[in-house]
Amino acid sequence: MSTSETHGSRPPEDRAGPDSPPALSEHPGFADTVLAAMPDPIFVFGPQNTLAWSNDPLQQVTGHSAQVLRGKSLTALFGEEGAASVGQTVDAARTKCEATTTEVALHTRDGPPRPCTLTARPFSNDAGPPRCVVGVARMDPAAGAHDETIRLERDQLTALYMGLPTPVAHYEVQDGTAIAHGVNVAFEKAFGVSRSEIIDCDLDALLVPDEHLSEAEALTRQAVEKGPVEAEVVREADEGPQHFRLNSVLFSDSETPKGYAIYTDITEQKEREQTLRAEQEALRSMYRITADQESSFENKMDRIIELGCEYLDVPYGILTRITDGTQRILQATGDHPALQPGESCPLSDSYCRKTVKKESLLAIRDAAAMDWAGDPPHERTGIRTYIGSQILVDGGLYGTLCFADSAIRDAEFTGRERTFVELMTRWASYELEQRRATEQLERQNERLDNFAGLVAHDLRNPLNVAKGRLELAADTEDLSHLPAIGRALGRMDEIIEDLLAITWGGQKLSDADLGDCDLASLIASCWERVDVPEAQLVVEDPPSCVYADESRLQRLLENLFRNAIEHGGDDVTLRVGALDDGFFVEDNGPGIPSERQEDVLKAGYSSAEEGTGLGLSIVKTIVDAHGWSLGLTEGRDGGARFEIHEGETDR
Numbered sequence: 001m002s003t004s005e006t007h008g009s010r011p012p013e014d015r016a017g018p019d020s021p022p023a024l025s026e027h028p029g030f031a032d033t034v035l036a037a038m039p040d041p042i043f044v045f046g047p048q049n050t051l052a053w054s055n056d057p058l059q060q061v062t063g064h065s066a067q068v069l070r071g072k073s074l075t076a077l078f079g080e081e082g083a084a085s086v087g088q089t090v091d092a093a094r095t096k097c098e099a100t101t102t103e104v105a106l107h108t109r110d111g112p113p114r115p116c117t118l119t120a121r122p123f124s125n126d127a128g129p130p131r132c133v134v135g136v137a138r139m140d141p142a143a144g145a146h147d148e149t150i151r152l153e154r155d156q157l158t159a160l161y162m163g164l165p166t167p168v169a170h171y172e173v174q175d176g177t178a179i180a181h182g183v184n185v186a187f188e189k190a191f192g193v194s195r196s197e198i199i200d201c202d203l204d205a206l207l208v209p210d211e212h213l214s215e216a217e218a219l220t221r222q223a224v225e226k227g228p229v230e231a232e233v234v235r236e237a238d239e240g241p242q243h244f245r246l247n248s249v250l251f252s253d254s255e256t257p258k259g260y261a262i263y264t265d266i267t268e269q270k271e272r273e274q275t276l277r278a279e280q281e282a283l284r285s286m287y288r289i290t291a292d293q294e295s296s297f298e299n300k301m302d303r304i305i306e307l308g309c310e311y312l313d314v315p316y317g318i319l320t321r322i323t324d325g326t327q328r329i330l331q332a333t334g335d336h337p338a339l340q341p342g343e344s345c346p347l348s349d350s351y352c353r354k355t356v357k358k359e360s361l362l363a364i365r366d367a368a369a370m371d372w373a374g375d376p377p378h379e380r381t382g383i384r385t386y387i388g389s390q391i392l393v394d395g396g397l398y399g400t401l402c403f404a405d406s407a408i409r410d411a412e413f414t415g416r417e418r419t420f421v422e423l424m425t426r427w428a429s430y431e432l433e434q435r436r437a438t439e440q441l442e443r444q445n446e447r448l449d450n451f452a453g454l455v456a457h458d459l460r461n462p463l464n465v466a467k468g469r470l471e472l473a474a475d476t477e478d479l480s481h482l483p484a485i486g487r488a489l490g491r492m493d494e495i496i497e498d499l500l501a502i503t504w505g506g507q508k509l510s511d512a513d514l515g516d517c518d519l520a521s522l523i524a525s526c527w528e529r530v531d532v533p534e535a536q537l538v539v540e541d542p543p544s545c546v547y548a549d550e551s552r553l554q555r556l557l558e559n560l561f562r563n564a565i566e567h568g569g570d571d572v573t574l575r576v577g578a579l580d581d582g583f584f585v586e587d588n589g590p591g592i593p594s595e596r597q598e599d600v601l602k603a604g605y606s607s608a609e610e611g612t613g614l615g616l617s618i619v620k621t622i623v624d625a626h627g628w629s630l631g632l633t634e635g636r637d638g639g640a641r642f643e644i645h646e647g648e649t650d651r
Helices: 030-037 056-062 074-096 141-163 185-191 203-207 210-226 267-290 297-312 352-358 376-381 415-457 460-476 479-505 519-530 550-568 615-626
Strands: 042-045 051-054 100-106 114-122 133-139 168-174 177-183 229-237 240-252 258-265 316-323 326-333 344-346 362-364 385-393 396-405 515-517 536-540 546-548 573-579 582-587 629-634 640-645
Touching (some): 042 056, 056 133, 074 100, 168 185, 177 203, 185 229, 185 258, 267 297, 267 415, 297 326, 297 396, 316 352, 326 396, 352 396, 385 415, 396 415, 460 479, 515 550, 519 536, 519 550, 546 550, 550 615, 550 640, 615 629
Antiparallel strands (some): 100 114, 168 258, 229 240, 240 258, 316 326, 385 396, 515 546, 573 582, 582 640, 629 640
């Protein structure tokens, strides 16, 4: 704007003579400089009350450039109510040619309206465009400070919003659809989208899987109609479908409601809950299986193995028996050819050897990664994943319960999974111990039945003989009956001794009952008691020391010697020698047919008319009490050969 447009005629005191220096007002740009120095917003309204010119302070307050402001109406500058008041003020200044004032609020681009006092002054007829009015706005200082506070708070909220670690989207509801207006950095990272890709897009269409779309639309309606929404939802994140807790809050209830959608990732929490539910269900299933009184151990074990495979997500589960360095599979599930019931292998060719050696649970996620690629079990079976634990019965190793997979497991076995396998193993140990105890009780009951029969039958015969002979001697005073009475009483004493021997012989011995026994000395003393001159004993380097109960070991040897003489005759020859894990006693008598070898070890069985049938049964109970095993085969000269092995029995 030129000087002539901003000033009227010069007052007389400003006029100078030809030799006077030029007046300040005549300097080029003087008026523009003065206007630029004005701190208040200045308006120049044209004849139609539209803005014709604005200074820098006005542009700063409104947030618009001079180009944008030029031509704006009073309504655009002051709103509907303010425009009427400003229009009256400007018209009055134009008509009355005097300054007029009004209180209004100037609208801004990014903030609330700014209260101000607007003073309108007309241009003089010769100073500017006709019918133009200049306005000067005095801004309310308090309002300016308030606006600055609002801007500061807005900036702080924006920084907080953008810096939140939780994904947040700012949206507007248009025709029932949530349209994104902005997102924070965490949102971009979580959902793998940039701000430019999501702005003005349908939030639900972008993030919600098709099967959950109707649910998401219902939540948007709920936020508009009922208020804040909190719900667990599934959304397509950068890593695939994830679980979130959605908090949707509206902060504007105008015709186009606006709000924030806050997404808290609860995927790990949901996975933990699912894992806990699966574990609880597995434990309930285990309880139902183990508490089933109608099922056999084998049936329950099959179900336990299947449950373990399902819980651990592996295809193979096996129950093994380990004896004498050999692993034999008793029960199994899965189609692996080397892991089927009845299959066996040296323990050294099995992962179970590491379990046994470790004496605790062994868990392997990837055998090859542990440098086991050349290990015999890996070469033989190709198993990569393994978890197994020992089964102990009465404190001794019985076997293992194992689960395996030919594939590599995605993650290490968790503590809960390890505990689950240990629980199954302990249950198997308990069941097997109970079964062993039951079998022992049944054997004891069988012995009791045999004892009752022996007492009722074998003792009755010599007792009747003694009573009858005693009556005859009393009636006839014939003392010739006394030898027969003596023989009957001796027979009864023999039977009672055998009954006592088989009774305590079946009791399991503890370490306190055992000690080192000189077998050679025991053999010699036992042979002296037999006292059959025609019989021969050949000792072939027997073990020098046997860990046993000496009195019971002595009874065992005496019974074997007497059994050989009873069936082989007074001139029988016996041999005693060492085995790798024990010793043997054999004779050259008639031997025992293979079909009768099992029967001769039962109480009450005898092929001799005067025999009690307890001799070999006593031998068997003494062997069992020590935890040994007894084998019966044919001797080298056709007689009977009894082999006593010091390894643990299968009972």
